[in-house]
Amino acid sequence: MLDINVWSDMKLFIEHEEDITGKMKFIGKLIPELEKLGVKIVPKNVPADICLALTHFRGKFKGPRVIRIDGVHFTNDKHSSWNNGRMRDDIKKSKAVIYQSPWCKLMGNKILKFKHKREYVIFNGANPDDYKIAVEMEDTPHILMSANWKGKIHKRLKEMCDIAAECPQYNFWVAGRHEMELKAAPNITQLGHLDEEDLRGYISGADVMFNLAYYDWCPNAVVECLVAGLPVVYADGTGLGDLVGKSGVKVTDSSPKPKLITIKKNSHKHVRIKVPPIDYEEAKRAIAKALKMPRIHRPDLHISTIAKQYHKVFKDVLNG
Numbered sequence: 001m002l003d004i005n006v007w008s009d010m011k012l013f014i015e016h017e018e019d020i021t022g023k024m025k026f027i028g029k030l031i032p033e034l035e036k037l038g039v040k041i042v043p044k045n046v047p048a049d050i051c052l053a054l055t056h057f058r059g060k061f062k063g064p065r066v067i068r069i070d071g072v073h074f075t076n077d078k079h080s081s082w083n084n085g086r087m088r089d090d091i092k093k094s095k096a097v098i099y100q101s102p103w104c105k106l107m108g109n110k111i112l113k114f115k116h117k118r119e120y121v122i123f124n125g126a127n128p129d130d131y132k133i134a135v136e137m138e139d140t141p142h143i144l145m146s147a148n149w150k151g152k153i154h155k156r157l158k159e160m161c162d163i164a165a166e167c168p169q170y171n172f173w174v175a176g177r178h179e180m181e182l183k184a185a186p187n188i189t190q191l192g193h194l195d196e197e198d199l200r201g202y203i204s205g206a207d208v209m210f211n212l213a214y215y216d217w218c219p220n221a222v223v224e225c226l227v228a229g230l231p232v233v234y235a236d237g238t239g240l241g242d243l244v245g246k247s248g249v250k251v252t253d254s255s256p257k258p259k260l261i262t263i264k265k266n267s268h269k270h271v272r273i274k275v276p277p278i279d280y281e282e283a284k285r286a287i288a289k290a291l292k293m294p295r296i297h298r299p300d301l302h303i304s305t306i307a308k309q310y311h312k313v314f315k316d317v318l319n320g
Contacts, residue, residue, distance in 0.1 A: 010314060011040045013048035015058050015065075022148065022220045023054050023070055026124045033307030039314070050314050056083075057090045064317050067094040071104060071217040072111045075261045075271045088112045095317045098122050098310070100218035101239035103255075110258035118320075120313050123243060124223045125306030131228035134205035135198075141291050142171045144206035144230070146199070146221040147213075149178035154214040154275050156235070157182065163283050164188050164210075170287065172210070173202055176221075203228045208290045209248075212283065214275045215256050216240050227302060229295035233286045235278060247296045249286040253278060 012034065018024060031041055042048050044059065051061040054068050067090055073080030091097055091108075096118040099105035109115045143164070149157045158180055164172040165185035174182075175191045182190075191202065209225035215238040216222075222232055222243055232248035234240040237255030244250070254276055263271045299305060 009038050009040065010050060010318065011042045011046070011048040012314065013042055013044060013046075013051045013061065014054075015044070015051055015061065016054045017058075023068075025220055027054070029125065029127060029303045030307055030310065033303050034311060036304075037307060037311045039311065050318060052310075052314075053090065053094070056086050057093070064095040065093070066096045066098060066313055066317060067091055068098040068100075069104065069108055070100050072108050074107075074111070074256055074273050075263050077263050077271045080271070084112060088114050091116055095320070096120065096313055098313060100124065101242040103237070103239045103242050104217045106258050107256075111260050118316070120309070122306060122309045122313075123301060124218050124220055125301050125303035126220070126224045126227040127303050128227050130200050131204045131224075133201060135201040137205050138171070140169075140171050141207045142173060142205060143208045143210050143287065144173050144175065144202060144225065145210050146173075146175040146203070146225070147211070147219065149176050149180070151179075153180075153272070155216070156212045156214060156275065156278065159278060159280075160210055160212055160283075161185075161188060163280050163287075166280065167284060167287065170291075173206065175199055175202060200224075200228075203230070206230055208233060208287065210287065211235075211240065212251060212253075212278055213238075213240060214253065218243055223301055226296055226298045229297070231290040231293040231296055233283065233290050247298060249290045249293075251278060251283050251286050 014027060050063060051065040053065050055070055073084050097116045098120045099108055102121055105121055145160055147155055149155055157178060161182040165183045168187050172188045173191055175194055177193045203225055209230045209232045211222055211232060212235045217239040225232060226247055232244045234244045234248055234250055235253035236250040237253055261273060
């Protein structure tokens, strides 16, 4: 086996175009920390030692690839089956697989019906130094709901706003894009899309994060709030349970099962799974409980820690 120090100056190609997706938001935080570890990020026209692909391959690369999987599709409609099939094929061609959470790995293994011989679970990460300046606010407790909500009814923004309207003793902030008709109340402020600096100010100023998504793999927004010290009220199960654990208060939920859901034969439409109801009263009690919790300390989610885990995966592959 080669000495791992051989790869202290490795060249890495990240196979994904720059965009506003959550995966690239995370990669933007990861790159500076990898560079501190001696990793040089190179463009596709420059020879690299190894490639990091996100979800699936987007081109040809001569050399070993590591693929990062951020979730699979739950149904067997044609759209989902094509995406799952492409993902499975690319996993088979990869030298290693990184899943975002234990639940993400479970669903990947069961639904894709393939287990790679070299699998890793690495959460997303955030920089604690980004959350030191808070927006000015009143003394009333402030609860943050933050995500890219657009087209994602499984994240239960409507239900959370209904719950917020029934809790006038707290202020609620809703950050992120959406096109839903939501419950309006004096204690709910729609912030819309915020740039990174402004969003960090609201995260730093909040007391609790509220996220009742029916399923999520490893949401950046929750990672950021945990690193900033916020307890999280979350729906039990899936990647949220893996990620938050005792760093918040869970609300009972029934998560999607680790098997493919069969839909109507010959359906060409991408089918979204049904979102079950959630107990509003239990959610209210969870918020009250979370507001009594101390600030959260999660160094395991610091981006410097996460970068070291990615670096180790690359070295394992190159040495293997």
